[in-house]
Amino acid sequence: MGETDRVSDLERRELLEEEVETRGASQWQLVWRRFKKNRTALFGAGILLVIVFMGVSAPFLTFMGVLPDPNSTIFLIDPPELGGGSRALPSIFHPLGTDKLGRDVLSRIFWGAQTALIVGIVAMLLSTIIALAVGGLAGYFGGRVDAGLMMVTDVFLVMPVFLIMLLMIKILSIFVVAGFGLWIVITVLGIFGWPQMARMIRAEFFKLKNLDYVEAARELGASNRRIMLRHILPNALGPIIVVFTLGIAYNILAEAGLSFLGFGDASIPSWGWMINMALEIVSVQPWLVLYPAFMIFFTVLAFNLMGDGLADALDPRLWR
Amino acid sequence: MSKQDVILSVTDLQKYFTVVSRQIIGSKVTGKVHAVDHVDFDVYRGETLGLVGESGCGKTTTARTILGLTPASGGEVLYNGEDLLQIWEKGSKEEKMKYRRKLKLVFQNPWTSLNPRMPVKDIVSEGFNIHGLVEKEDARDRLYDILHEVGLEPYHAERFPHQFSGGQRQRIVIARALSVDPEFIFADEPVASLDVSIRAQILNLMTDLQAKKNLTYVYISHDLSSVRQICARVIVMYLGQMVEYGPVKAIFEEFQHHYTEALMKAIPVPDPDRSRERIVLWGEVPSTINPPGGCRFHTRCPAAQEKCSKEQPPFTKAKKGHYFACWYPVA
Ligand SMILES: Nc1ncnc2c1ncn2[C@@H]1O[C@H](COP(=O)(O)OP(=O)(O)OP(=O)(O)O)[C@@H](O)[C@H]1O
Ligand code: SF4
Ligand SMILES: [Mg+2]
Numbered sequence: 149m150g151e152t153d154r155v156s157d158l159e160r161r162e163l164l165e166e167e168v169e170t171r172g173a174s175q176w177q178l179v180w181r182r183f184k185k186n187r188t189a190l191f192g193a194g195i196l197l198v199i200v201f202m203g204v205s206a207p208f209l210t211f212m213g214v215l216p217d218p219n220s221t222i223f224l225i226d227p228p229e230l231g232g233g234s235r236a237l238p239s240i241f242h243p244l245g246t247d248k249l250g251r252d253v254l255s256r257i258f259w260g261a262q263t264a265l266i267v268g269i270v271a272m273l274l275s276t277i278i279a280l281a282v283g284g285l286a287g288y289f290g291g292r293v294d295a296g297l298m299m300v301t302d303v304f305l306v307m308p309v310f311l312i313m314l315l316m317i318k319i320l321s322i323f324v325v326a327g328f329g330l331w332i333v334i335t336v337l338g339i340f341g342w343p344q345m346a347r348m349i350r351a352e353f354f355k356l357k358n359l360d361y362v363e364a365a366r367e368l369g370a371s372n373r374r375i376m377l378r379h380i381l382p383n384a385l386g387p388i389i390v391v392f393t394l395g396i397a398y399n400i401l402a403e404a405g406l407s408f409l410g411f412g413d414a415s416i417p418s419w420g421w422m423i424n425m426a427l428e429i430v431s432v433q434p435w436l437v438l439y440p441a442f443m444i445f446f447t448v449l450a451f452n453l454m455g456d457g458l459a460d461a462l463d464p465r466l467w468r
Numbered sequence: 469m470s471k472q473d474v475i476l477s478v479t480d481l482q483k484y485f486t487v488v489s490r491q492i493i494g495s496k497v498t499g500k501v502h503a504v505d506h507v508d509f510d511v512y513r514g515e516t517l518g519l520v521g522e523s524g525c526g527k528t529t530t531a532r533t534i535l536g537l538t539p540a541s542g543g544e545v546l547y548n549g550e551d552l553l554q555i556w557e558k559g560s561k562e563e564k565m566k567y568r569r570k571l572k573l574v575f576q577n578p579w580t581s582l583n584p585r586m587p588v589k590d591i592v593s594e595g596f597n598i599h600g601l602v603e604k605e606d607a608r609d610r611l612y613d614i615l616h617e618v619g620l621e622p623y624h625a626e627r628f629p630h631q632f633s634g635g636q637r638q639r640i641v642i643a644r645a646l647s648v649d650p651e652f653i654f655a656d657e658p659v660a661s662l663d664v665s666i667r668a669q670i671l672n673l674m675t676d677l678q679a680k681k682n683l684t685y686v687y688i689s690h691d692l693s694s695v696r697q698i699c700a701r702v703i704v705m706y707l708g709q710m711v712e713y714g715p716v717k718a719i720f721e722e723f724q725h726h727y728t729e730a731l732m733k734a735i736p737v738p739d740p741d742r743s744r745e746r747i748v749l750w751g752e753v754p755s756t757i758n759p760p761g762g763c764r765f766h767t768r769c770p771a772a773q774e775k776c777s778k779e780q781p782p783f784t785k786a787k788k789g790h791y792f793a794c795w796y797p798v799a
Binding site for chain 1: 581
């Protein structure tokens, strides 16, 4: 322990401080650098950005009076020179016209973006938590744990899920106050959306748990929990992200489907409901179906395109 | 050496893997891999013991069994007099953690033994964090000290494994092992997958660390020249069994077993599949599933006679500390 040791310590400290300064942003910069090389993913992200903007800005735009209230039927009695009335044609006051009940279609498209994103993402988060617990434990522990959990998963896979969802929504709606209908839809989608992902996660955990670096962690004395969360999960992230984005897209479609069948929450603007209502008057004004259909199509496309690119971008092995 | 110098004492260690084939209902045991078959040896404190033999002879499995990474099929392992196999099987968490810390494995392949999603700082700090060896505010200093000890720079801490060369990766693997202040290290072919030009550096690093920290090594290797360079004593294994052991000089110059002789004469060739060299002898290595009876080497031994295939040769003393298992020894 001479003077020299101290000096080299000081030197090292300095180097450390420089490192810390440059660090914070750098990992995310690397992610972004990788992500933007992927044209299709970038395109997907671009579309998504527009949709997120629509969803986020809807309440503000409405509050500021730029967009009319999406639920207000007041336009029904507006004089025609203000573009009012039900099923009005596009005009300066209602750029996309009004629907059967005289509500502003553009405003409903904006608010619908919010609904779609919330449903898609929150329901998928719920599904992912269940899938991680079920698939992760099954794959990691194997044996009986695996057999039991996979049996449950298989039961969910062979059930007529959509019918059961309809039933559950009907039953739950009895107990839930109006206005929370959307959360029923989200919960039900989340509860039924995990089995495919759980199988995939199980397979990944099963494969990864035998790798050298996982054994190295065990050899170091890491707990099962730590091994699963810090060593296996991060390495299974790629496929999980891909399935996650696909799942969001699926949920958006499913919400639209449920609404279309009349099982959504009618008090909340949703693209599915819009199609439902527009179909009743499709012979008169077919374009009213096209707006929400177009939005659903692009939102689903955006998530699908982004998945792969995101999975790649989060893989440190591919960073340059 | 006197009795109290023994740090690790392995007696009759066995590890069999069962080969299972799936039936329509359930599964059936169709064979047994004799990965480690009645292995006995002592390791003295502060020494380097070599463990050599062809690929698949059970070197890694010996280490993994002693370390409790796979349950033993039989035998006894005493570490400083404590029964390790019992501790792995039914010891308390504290006991297990204590020996997880004292005995460490340096993995065979630095390309697969580092988590690709973890920066080096997390890989190296994980050990002392799990074992609670340093206060939070000292963790950084400790990390840099360890990196410094294995010849890495502070800025390496932020990088990910794929950004390093093989030699540097092995330094990280060594750093991870050192992070918990071990006493005993199994070094499983630490340089076999590395470029020939940097093997010496890593070996020097390991011997320096041994002297500095008073470590005991079991050095597993194919590379006989490095074994000769750093080991005091050597064990030669064949198909899960020990065939000869003794001081390094005796093994290299006065070998008695025909398998040892074959190893000495073999030239390592690069193995393209495994990015490292391996020893290639003539003939087929018999399967470790239901291996040949008698002396296991008799299917390939140039000096084999009838007795060899019938009876298993016992260990015979050549001279002090040098034993071999052969009916018709070389010299
Ligand atoms: N988990 C396992 N299940 C079944 N058999 C195994 C398992 N692990 C190892 N074996 C077998 O046990 C034998 C010994 O393997 P081990 O890895 O210990 O050999 P090794 O001497 O380390 O070889 P190498 O030089 O290639 O590393 C081999 O026949 C191997 O196929
Ligand atoms: S016992 Fe027989 S077969 Fe085995 S090494 Fe000796 S001579 Fe060869
Ligand atoms: Mg090995």
